[in-house]
Amino acid sequence: MxxxxxxxxxxxxxxxxxTTVTMTPEQADAFGRELDALKERVIADLGxxxxxxxxxxxxxxxxxxxxxxxxxxxxxFPPFWLAGTAMLGLxxxxxxxxxxxxxxxxxxDWTGDPALSSKxxxxxxACPADQWRHSHNYxxxxxxxxxxxxxxxxxxxxxxxxxxxxxxxxxxxxxxAFLLMVLxxxxxxxxxxxTERIRAGExxxxxxxxxxxxIWRKTKRQTLKDYVxxxxxxxxxxxxVFAGNLTANLIRNVWSYMIIFCGHFxxxxxxxxxxxxxxxxxxxxxFRQVLGSANLTGGKLFHILSGNLSFQxxxxxxxxxxxxxxxxxxxxxxxxxxxxxxxxNSGSLPRQFGxxxxxxxxxALPSRSAATAGS
Amino acid sequence: MFTQTLTKRVLASPLVDLLTGxxxxxxxxxxxxxxWTLADARAKVIAVRRQTPRSAxxxxxxxxxxxxFRAGQHINLTVEIDGRLRTRPYSPASAEGAPHIELTVxxxxxxLVSNYLYEHARPGMVVGLDSVGGDFVLPxxxxxxxxxxxxxxGITPVMSMLRTMRAEGSDRxxxxxxxxxxxxxxxxxxxxAAMAGVRxxxxxxxxxxxGDLDGYFGADHLATAMPSPDAVYVCxxxxxxxxxxxxCADANWESFVPPVFGVPSEPSGGRIAFADSGVAVTDDGRSxxxxxxxxxxxxxxxxxxxxxxxxxLRKTSGVVKNLTTGAMSSTEAEDVQICVSVPxxxxxxAL
Numbered sequence: 149m150x151x152x153x154x155x156x157x158x159x160x161x162x163x164x165x166x167t168t169v170t171m172t173p174e175q176a177d178a179f180g181r182e183l184d185a186l187k188e189r190v191i192a193d194l195g196x197x198x199x200x201x202x203x204x205x206x207x208x209x210x211x212x213x214x215x216x217x218x219x220x221x222x223x224x225f226p227p228f229w230l231a232g233t234a235m236l237g238l239x240x241x242x243x244x245x246x247x248x249x250x251x252x253x254x255x256x257d258w259t260g261d262p263a264l265s266s267k268x269x270x271x272x273x274a275c276p277a278d279q280w281r282h283s284h285n286y287x288x289x290x291x292x293x294x295x296x297x298x299x300x301x302x303x304x305x306x307x308x309x310x311x312x313x314x315x316x317x318x319x320x321x322x323x324x325a326f327l328l329m330v331l332x333x334x335x336x337x338x339x340x341x342x343t344e345r346i347r348a349g350e351x352x353x354x355x356x357x358x359x360x361x362x363i364w365r366k367t368k369r370q371t372l373k374d375y376v377x378x379x380x381x382x383x384x385x386x387x388x389v390f391a392g393n394l395t396a397n398l399i400r401n402v403w404s405y406m407i408i409f410c411g412h413f414x415x416x417x418x419x420x421x422x423x424x425x426x427x428x429x430x431x432x433x434x435f436r437q438v439l440g441s442a443n444l445t446g447g448k449l450f451h452i453l454s455g456n457l458s459f460q461x462x463x464x465x466x467x468x469x470x471x472x473x474x475x476x477x478x479x480x481x482x483x484x485x486x487x488x489x490x491x492x493n494s495g496s497l498p499r500q501f502g503x504x505x506x507x508x509x510x511x512a513l514p515s516r517s518a519a520t521a522g523s
Numbered sequence: 524m525f526t527q528t529l530t531k532r533v534l535a536s537p538l539v540d541l542l543t544g545x546x547x548x549x550x551x552x553x554x555x556x557x558x559w560t561l562a563d564a565r566a567k568v569i570a571v572r573r574q575t576p577r578s579a580x581x582x583x584x585x586x587x588x589x590x591x592f593r594a595g596q597h598i599n600l601t602v603e604i605d606g607r608l609r610t611r612p613y614s615p616a617s618a619e620g621a622p623h624i625e626l627t628v629x630x631x632x633x634x635l636v637s638n639y640l641y642e643h644a645r646p647g648m649v650v651g652l653d654s655v656g657g658d659f660v661l662p663x664x665x666x667x668x669x670x671x672x673x674x675x676x677g678i679t680p681v682m683s684m685l686r687t688m689r690a691e692g693s694d695r696x697x698x699x700x701x702x703x704x705x706x707x708x709x710x711x712x713x714x715x716a717a718m719a720g721v722r723x724x725x726x727x728x729x730x731x732x733x734g735d736l737d738g739y740f741g742a743d744h745l746a747t748a749m750p751s752p753d754a755v756y757v758c759x760x761x762x763x764x765x766x767x768x769x770x771c772a773d774a775n776w777e778s779f780v781p782p783v784f785g786v787p788s789e790p791s792g793g794r795i796a797f798a799d800s801g802v803a804v805t806d807d808g809r810s811x812x813x814x815x816x817x818x819x820x821x822x823x824x825x826x827x828x829x830x831x832x833x834x835x836l837r838k839t840s841g842v843v844k845n846l847t848t849g850a851m852s853s854t855e856a857e858d859v860q861i862c863v864s865v866p867x868x869x870x871x872x873a874l
Contacts, residue, residue, distance in 0.1 A: 197606070261603075
């Protein structure tokens with residue numbers, strides 16, 4: 149985030165769904181101050197309630213995991229297999245979303261609990277936590293939706309923005325997107341490898357040796373656990389355990405892919421250029437975070453299973469306050485945005501994901517005219 | 524015993540580590556019983572007693588991960604207060620090797636953890652035993668004539684030493700001067716009175732007529748208790764430690780109250796690089812910990828007075844000054860306690 153104040157500041161302006169939103173430097177400063185004040189209020193209120201909340205989620209996750217794996221040992225009986233697989237899938241979703249993602253953001257660092265420390269937490273997925281912290285907490289959250297800086301735009305394999313130049317390779321956009329969904333944990337694991345830069349010849353695989361070693365170490369243990377150790381321990385029931393673990397990982401992959409793609413890719417979510425975000429003030433950074441994110445509507449359980457990423461806007465404004473607080477402040481954030489005329493993108497999962505799928509398909513083809521690009 | 528060892532061996536096996544990865548087996552067993560952990564030393568409070576109006580004595584049952592302490596050392600105790608873990612050093616009063624740890628915690632102004640324990644400690648409460656440290660310990664060959672001096676809650680490490688020597692069946696000549704505000708506030712008075720082979724003298728600063736000694740420590744107290752001892756151990760407020768060291772320069776000492784250290788008259792103006800975070804600031808003379816926090820970083824910290832080592836970080840280059848000892852570090856890479864260290868010129872910290 150660039151907070152350097154350079155006078156005179158320029159107004160910022162974006163066209164969202166045909167309406168132009170403009171903010172003068174003064175308005176942006178005032179907008180930023182209101183959001184800062186909101187954040188300070190939440191931080192001053194953090195305490196036992198938050199620690200109790202996350203420990204309850206952790207307890208539920210570990211309980212579902214142990215029970216799910218135990219059930220799968222009896223997976224030769226279909227009800228046991230179905231229940232065990234569902235429980236293990238839920239456990240992995242909770243572990244990755246509401247616990248892992250949020251703990252690694254430093255949302256619970258203030259507790260001083262080593263088990264909730266962003267520096268040391270490791271999650272139940274192929275991606276090594278330290279690599280995630282760099283690519284996600286630092287790169288994605290700082291340079292959100294800046295084309296050419298935020299590698300979450302297309303993850304180096306998809307065309308998710310008109311501003312990404314079309315190449316014949318992108319004809320396969322829907323196929324790559326489907327494969328990424330099914331194999332999502334491995335897609336996330338390979339993120340720091342920057343395969344697109346390797347393909348472009350900017351760097352070689354040798355430059356990424358350490359990253360690759362880290363991915364290998366983590367993925368190896370995860371694979372041994374889910375696909376070798378637990379199946380073998382179940383003796384003659386190995387095929388059922390193997391299939392259950394595979395399905396649980398698939399459930400988690402599809403779910404987290406859908407939630408994450410709904411964070412920044414639905415219709416009307418804005419992208420930014422490096423040029424227009426130069427010398428951005430704090431207020432302008434907040435402005436970009438709101439316009440570059442989209443929320444999902446749903447019930448309490450839905451929000452928990454999404455890791456409260458359904459409050460993507462609040463999460464991007466305040467990535468290090470406990471995510472269960474985002475629901476509580478959403479009304480206020482929305483009200484502040486309304487007063488400053490900043491559109492607040494929110495919709496149901498089917499609606500938002502529908503527009504994401506449409507974008508994936510549409511961007512497989514070259515943009516119709518130069519006028520639509522970079523608008 | 525056999526089943527316990529077997530359980531431990533199974534839980535510590537590489538297979539269980541793989542199966543419970545990436546969190547590790549402790550993150551599962553602790554949900555069954557908070558003290559059921561292999562790597563994290565923890566203890567359960569099994570009794571709370573009130574010996575004096577302003578103190579609470581806690582009896583702790585440590586789990587098997589706790590490796591013990593030497594008499595006189597402190598344990599960095601972790602307690603959760605309003606959702607936050609707080610770590611503070613406490614010197615146990617129990618003997619070295621005793622099955623239970625005994626802590627006597629005095630309430631005092633601004634003592635967040637001590638006051639919390641005084642008010643809220645209950646049987647069943649679980650605390651963390653983070654680490655053990657301190658070189659306020661007896662030599663393996665016990666000196667022939669030992670004088671112990673303590674003030675207030677400084678009595679606890681001395682009690683640990685006395686009880687340890689007693690358990691050993693020691694034949695050493697021991698004198699012990701303890702200072703408290705009044706007889707009512709003197710912890711362990713009855714036990715000390717009944718302890719054979721120890722000459723115990725009480726000094727009460729607010730009701731001198733009750734005690735054996737009048738006023739504060741001086742040559743007369745020393746002469747009354749034990750003239751020219753072989754070893755002196757003093758633990759208490761800085762003024763007491765200072766008074767004892769004036770008469771017995773070789774005294775071993777420990778002080779519970781944060782030392783008041785002067786900030787260097789002028790900041791070095793050097794550049795502090797918190798290399799791992801990519802943050803650099805210009806030295807303003809405060810401790811590295813405070814300056815790191817002011818820069819928005821969140822280094823681990825504990826006592827903030829230079830004794831618990833929770834905040835220790837690697838200094839990769841540059842010189843720092845330790846405010847408690849005044850010692851200058853070398854320029855080489857070494858671990859420094861950032862809560863009591865200030866930069867002397869440019870420094871790089873691995874944070």
